[in-house]
Amino acid sequence: MTPSRVLVVGASAAGPATAEALRRKGYRGRLTLLGGELHPPYDRPPLSKQVLAGTRSPDTTRLRTPDVLAALDAALLLGDPAAGLDPRTRTVRTASGRELGADAVVVATGLRPRTLPGGQGTEGVHVLRTLDDPLALRSDLLVSRRLVVVGEGVLGSETASTARAMGLDVTLAGPLPAPMLAQFGPAVSGRLAALHTGHGVRLRLGEAVGGLTTARGRVTGVRMDTGEVLPADVVMVAIGADPATGWLAGSGLRIDDGLVCDSRCRAAEGIYAVGDVAAWHHEVFGTPMRLENRTNATEQALAVADDILGADRAYVPVPYFWTDQFDARIQAHGRLGPDAEVTVVDGEPASGRFVARYARDGRVTGVLGWNMPGQARLRRPEIGGPALSPRTVRAVTRSTRRQPPHDEVRKR
Structure with missing residues (x-):
């Protein structure tokens, strides 16, 4: 049954995205958005770049205008962080002593910096x-x-x-x-x-x-x-940062590097998690996963909204994040990491523009683009497929022999 009351705990990116997705998908019940900060919902990626550099003012980081937030027809309670949760009654207690009950609770409390x-x-x-x-x-x-x-x-x-x-x-x-x-x-x-x-x-x-x-x-x-x-x-x-789960102490919910959820991002009956705090089971990779990036906050919010409204679909994203440093925009799709085999498949690293493919056990696990966003995106469908054909393996082998021995990136 569709819940008549939904409480979203967390008002950064994932929380408001969940509320918006619910309304966009036709939800007409009571909706409450609880945030620990006094600021209206804002975007975090610009903080270490444009806001710190002074090229953007704080106001430009707002995720939604006041009119758009008002159109959500949601109670927006800011500056009052969650302090406890009773999963049985789905009641959240706040720092000020409020008790907020709901039929479905979405935990989107993010991270605490170390x-x-x-x-x-x-x-x-x-x-x-x-x-x-x-x-x-x-x-x-x-x-x-x-x-x-x-x-x-x-x-x-x-x-x-x-x-x-x-x-x-x-x-x-x-x-x-x-x-x-x-x-x-x-x-x-x-x-x-x-x-x-x-x-x-x-x-x-x-x-x-x-x-x-x-x-x-x-x-x-x-x-x-x-x-x-x-x-x-x-x-x-x-x-680094730790998932903001301290307020869930004593709730009986499982905490292990985040709020542990099933493949539907569900921690218990009527309790969901979304964004940086959610540690859910990724059915394709067959492992627990927790992602700290802006893209996941939006994509997972859509999946959780679907599940609240009755869908029964696993959340199986291809992870994605980007970083801007000096003159480099680096975009990463899938699972990369230090233990993968890396092969350059487009461009030339020396030119400052290339695409690298990451593989483990003969399967592609990720793609990285260095100042080549379009080409990296085109290779995203390769993730999950075979890493190299026999002909490509030979080509890489021949090319590697011509590389200086210190060059760790193998060029096709």
Whole structure:
């Protein structure tokens, strides 16, 4: 039966997208959108790029205009985070003491950024998650000279790129030996490292960060495990984030790197999860999956809306995300990772424009485009199919023999 009341907990990208999908698909019941922040729903990808750089104002990140939000005919409750959930009665308790009941609850509470010990309350130390964060970081950067970014993942690499373009002396530090190695593998992350160093970013990678140094309540540097201190006027911490599931403690729902769901994104009867917080079973890949990207927030919202309205379809997306760093727009489809075999199938890495195919056990698992978005998208249907024909294997083998031995990307 179609629920008469739907409560969406979380008002970033996935939550409002779920509410919109429900209305678009004809849902006419009571709809409530609960958000922990005071800001109306906004987009997060621009925060580490255009908002931090000052090329976009915070107002331009709003996902929907006030008129569009009003047309949802939903109760929008902001600045009152969820504090507890009773799955049996599907009742959410908020920090202010409200009790909100529903026939279906959608959990879309996103992530909480990790911090370094001693970083909280120290001037000059920043994370980047909410709309207020890039504004505070930018304010510090405009009166500073040296930035150390701790964390070589997507957010850290993007922030380093943006800050370097602003003219700062930037050092990128982290335990892995190249930027975004965990996402792209050594072949492409090596080229990303060269891109950063070519633009003047200092890379102090492959070493663990031990903590911060401070003086009179303000950060003065980042201490490596070796004992060396990297001097800093400002430190941006980008060491990952954890699913925001603390408020679900005592609910009886299973928590394991997110709210655990079945292939329909359902955690319990009448309880669903969507976006960064959702850890659902991907039937095609045969494994639990949790995706932290804007595209998934929208696609999963559509799937959850369908299931709330009675559909019985597994959510089986092809993962997709993009990152902009300096003059490179990198788009990734499918599952990449450091353990895949990488073959260039279009373009030429030396030219700064190429498409790479990722494969495991003879099957294509992903496609990456470096400044070739259209060509990468055209190869997306190859995912799941055989990686190479016998003729292509021979061609790659011959081409590889002509490559310099240090070149990790095999060129066809």
